[in-house]
Amino acid sequence: MKNLIAFPVLGLAFILQMAILSRMTLLSGVVDLVLLIIVSWALQEQVQSSWHWAGLAGLLAGFTSGLPPYIPLLGYLLTVGLARLFLRQIWQAPILALFSVTFFATLLMHLVTFIGLLLNGTLLPIGDVLTLVTLPGIFLNLLFILPVHAVIRDLALWVYPVEDLV
Amino acid sequence: MGRAAFTRPSFSGTLKNMRNSLSGSVQTTIIFLVVAGVLALALSGSLGFVSTGLNAFLVSTQTWISTRFVAIQDFLTVPRDVAALRQRNAELEAEVARLQAQVVQLQSQVADTQALAALVNFSRSNPESAYTAATVIGRDPSPFLRYIIIDKGSNQGLRRGMPVVTDQGLVGRVDAVIGSAARVQLITDPTSAVNVRLERADREAVLTGTLAGDLTLDLVPQDIALEIGDVVLTSGLGGSYPRDLIVGQVNTVRKRDSDLFQQAFIQPVVDFAQLKIVLVITDFRPVNITPLIP
Numbered sequence: 429m430k431n432l433i434a435f436p437v438l439g440l441a442f443i444l445q446m447a448i449l450s451r452m453t454l455l456s457g458v459v460d461l462v463l464l465i466i467v468s469w470a471l472q473e474q475v476q477s478s479w480h481w482a483g484l485a486g487l488l489a490g491f492t493s494g495l496p497p498y499i500p501l502l503g504y505l506l507t508v509g510l511a512r513l514f515l516r517q518i519w520q521a522p523i524l525a526l527f528s529v530t531f532f533a534t535l536l537m538h539l540v541t542f543i544g545l546l547l548n549g550t551l552l553p554i555g556d557v558l559t560l561v562t563l564p565g566i567f568l569n570l571l572f573i574l575p576v577h578a579v580i581r582d583l584a585l586w587v588y589p590v591e592d593l594v
Numbered sequence: 595m596g597r598a599a600f601t602r603p604s605f606s607g608t609l610k611n612m613r614n615s616l617s618g619s620v621q622t623t624i625i626f627l628v629v630a631g632v633l634a635l636a637l638s639g640s641l642g643f644v645s646t647g648l649n650a651f652l653v654s655t656q657t658w659i660s661t662r663f664v665a666i667q668d669f670l671t672v673p674r675d676v677a678a679l680r681q682r683n684a685e686l687e688a689e690v691a692r693l694q695a696q697v698v699q700l701q702s703q704v705a706d707t708q709a710l711a712a713l714v715n716f717s718r719s720n721p722e723s724a725y726t727a728a729t730v731i732g733r734d735p736s737p738f739l740r741y742i743i744i745d746k747g748s749n750q751g752l753r754r755g756m757p758v759v760t761d762q763g764l765v766g767r768v769d770a771v772i773g774s775a776a777r778v779q780l781i782t783d784p785t786s787a788v789n790v791r792l793e794r795a796d797r798e799a800v801l802t803g804t805l806a807g808d809l810t811l812d813l814v815p816q817d818i819a820l821e822i823g824d825v826v827l828t829s830g831l832g833g834s835y836p837r838d839l840i841v842g843q844v845n846t847v848r849k850r851d852s853d854l855f856q857q858a859f860i861q862p863v864v865d866f867a868q869l870k871i872v873l874v875i876t877d878f879r880p881v882n883i884t885p886l887i888p
Contacts, residue, residue, distance in 0.1 A: 446732030446743060456806060458737045493734050494741045494769060494777060494785075541738050550785045552738070556805045561737045 430587040431477045437583070438485050441465055442492055457564025459572045462489065463537055466504050467529050467573070468580035470511035471522070474588040482508040499544035503537040510536060530573045531566060538562045709871045716761035717873065723836070724877040726750055730869045731775070740783040740807060742766075742869060747774045755834070755880035758872050763840035763863040764788070764828060765872050767880070776874075781841065782807045782866055790841055791829035792818065798829050801841060801860065809842060809860035820847045820858050833881025 445461045452458065462485050470478035482504040489504070490497025510533055514525045542557055635641045710727070717725045728744035746752055748771045758765040758778050766780040781788050782803040790801045790811070799814045814820065824844040830837030845861040 442735065443732075445735045450733035450735055450737075453737070456737055460735075460737075462735065489735060492743075492777075493736045494739045494779060494783075495734075495736050500736075538738075541736065545738065545785070548785075552784055552805055557738075560805055565737060 431480065433583065433587060434477070434481050434484055437465065438462065438481065438488055442488050446492060454564040454568055456560040457562070457566075457568060459568035460534065460537065460565065461572070461576070463504070463507060463533060464530065464569060464573050464576040465580055466507050467511055467526070467533050468577040469584065470508045471515055471525060471529060471577075472581060472584035472588070473515065474590065475584050476588070478508045478511070479505070495541065496544055496548060499541055500537075502544075503540040506536050506540065507533040526573060526577055527570060530569050534566045534569050535562065538565065706870065712761040713871060713873055716759075723875045725873040726752065726876050727871055727873055728752075728776070729871055734777075738784070738805070740780040740786075740803060740866070741769060742778050742780060742872075744776050744778055744872060744874075745774070746874065747772050747776050749773050751876050752776050752874055753876075755882075757835050757839070757875045757878055757880075759839060759875065760864055760869070760872055762865075763842070764835065765864055765866075765869065767834065768874065778872070780866055782809060782862070788835060788841065789829045789831040790826045792820070792844075793825040793827055794821070795819070795824070798831060801826065807866065809862055811844070811858040811860055812855065814856045814858060816849070816851075816854070816856055818856070820844055820849070820856065822847065826860055835880075836875065836878055 441461050449461055450458050466478070466482055466485055469475055469481050472478075483501065486501025486504045487497070489495070489500030493500060507529075511525075511529045514529050538557065538561065542552060542554075545552060632641070713725075713727055717723075726746055728746035728750075730742050731745045732743035734741035734743075744758075752768055752771050754768055754771055756768045758767060764781060766778045766783070766786065768776050769779040770777040779786055780803070781801065784803050784805050786803045788801040789798060791798050792814075795818050797815070797818050799811050802810055802812055804810060811826065822844055826841045826843065828835040828837060828839040828841060840863055842860040842862040844858050846859040847856065848858070849856040
């Protein structure tokens with residue numbers, strides 16, 4: 429039942445994202461709070477519901493954003509897959525995994541968005557995408573990942589107590 | 595004692611008493627006269643050297659005593675005053691913080707009131723349309739798109755495709771609606787395209803948004819002489835927007851002989867970064883021409 433915390437957490441994250449964070453732009457890039465939560469959640473070893481969180485986040489993003497709904501859904505699911513892959517490969521350096529997944533997940537998310545918009549008939553200049561959106565977005569995400577990770581780690585310990593694993 | 599009290603005084607004793615009281619009065623009178631004389635001399639300046647020395651002595655003495663007294667008083671009372679001052683300072687700081695918050699709140703209310711007044715003026719000066727005012731409560735979570743979320747929806751009569759304006763000009767159109775909120779696609783969105791008209795040249799073109807939030811005018815024939823400052827209005831073609839809504843002014847022109855069309859960058863009249871309150875034109879029915887497009 430504690431997994432239901434995903435609804436208020438992601439709901440609040442979307443509210444904060446739309447009401448505050450989307451107004452705080454660096455060039456045209458913004459910090460993606462939901463992506464950071466998904467990354468942090470998926471990097472917790474004891475967590476078993478990261479795919480569910482990604483699916484829920486994708487549905488919420490598809491509902492609130494003007495993007496075609498499959499784009500955020502696919503992006504968040506790929507993010508979880510990437511995080512799980514990194515968790516297995518470089519588990520001995522969690523901080524390295526954290527920053528690496530944040531970096532590549534932001535790139536992946538923007539790539540999926542770019543391709544999705546292209547399939548919908550909107551060709552964005554790749555140079556503008558990189559300089560105005562992606563690079564500032566990566567910078568902001570790397571800046572915010574540590575505090576988000578600290579909060580999500582505590583949440584994961586509450587939802588999945590370590591004692592239960594023994 | 596009792597017997598003495600009832601003893602009748604003798605004549606010689608009475609004389610002696612009168613003499614004593616007379617001499618006391620004379621002494622008092624003399625003393626008063628002397629003091630008055632000294633004062634008169636002092637006031638007339640005749641005792642300047644005496645009064646100067648006396649004054650110097652008195653002042654230096656008083657200064658010495660006063661200095662020591664103040665030092666002792668400070669020593670005894672300052673700690674108590676510091677505590678009181680700190681408490682008073684904290685009270686004043688709290689008061690300042692409260693007043694600053696109040697000022698910010700009032701400034702926000704003034705800004706909202708000014709925006710609403712401007713919108714009311716706009717709706718009065720354009721009575722041919724019906725408007726619903728809405729507050730901007732959010733922006734699209736994706737950095738690739740430029741949408742805003744407003745706090746009015748289908749419960750207030752909003753429908754998809756309705757144009758959104760401010761008192762300054764065109765903002766965009768309603769893209770999606772739920773009961774109590776709606777999503778508005780701004781004209782600066784990269785996927786947005788608006789049919790516009792150049793007022794001076796009276797020619798049509800297509801206005802598109804960019805990733806940076808700018809507006810560009812595409813498909814402008816080479817034979818049109820674009821000038822900086824030309825006003826751009828909606829043309830009404832396509833049925834997506836009403837005619838003659840102000841969009842912006844030509845800011846830069848890019849014209850190359852090798853191109854079929856010239857391009858212009860438009861300075862929008864609306865400050866999209868500061869959007870707070872917008873008007874939705876609720877009596878405009880957009881025409882869906884999609885089935886006519888081959």
